[in-house]
Amino acid sequence: MDFITLLGLLAGTLTTISFVPQLLKTWRTKSAKDMSLPMLISFCLGVFLWLVYGILLPSTPVIVANFITLILALMILGLKLRYE
Numbered sequence: 795m796d797f798i799t800l801l802g803l804l805a806g807t808l809t810t811i812s813f814v815p816q817l818l819k820t821w822r823t824k825s826a827k828d829m830s831l832p833m834l835i836s837f838c839l840g841v842f843l844w845l846v847y848g849i850l851l852p853s854t855p856v857i858v859a860n861f862i863t864l865i866l867a868l869m870i871l872g873l874k875l876r877y878e
Contacts, residue, residue: 799855806859813866817873826874834871841867 820826841864848856 802853802855803858806855806863810859810863810866813863813870817866817870820870820873820877824873824877826870826877829870829874831874831878834867834874838864838867838871 816829820829841860844856845860845864848854848860
């Protein structure tokens with residue numbers, strides 16, 4: 795694995811895990827009232843498009859990071875819809 799791929803994987807890991815605390819907080823408190831629904835929807839759409847972009851390149855770091863981020867963001871969106 796080359797340096798650029800490792801750099802991309804590291805960047806993707808750091809930005810992806812940043813969603814874990816929000817997911818856990820939303821899950822524990824059963825509240826997502828402070829989260830903007832339009833922001834969550836547009837973010838999920840944007841991450842989905844980044845995933846498609848990564849698949850078309852193909853770029854492993856872009857694919858992996860955005861696939862996992864999309865799952866986490868969709869979980870937060872689901873909790874927002876459930877608890878609102």
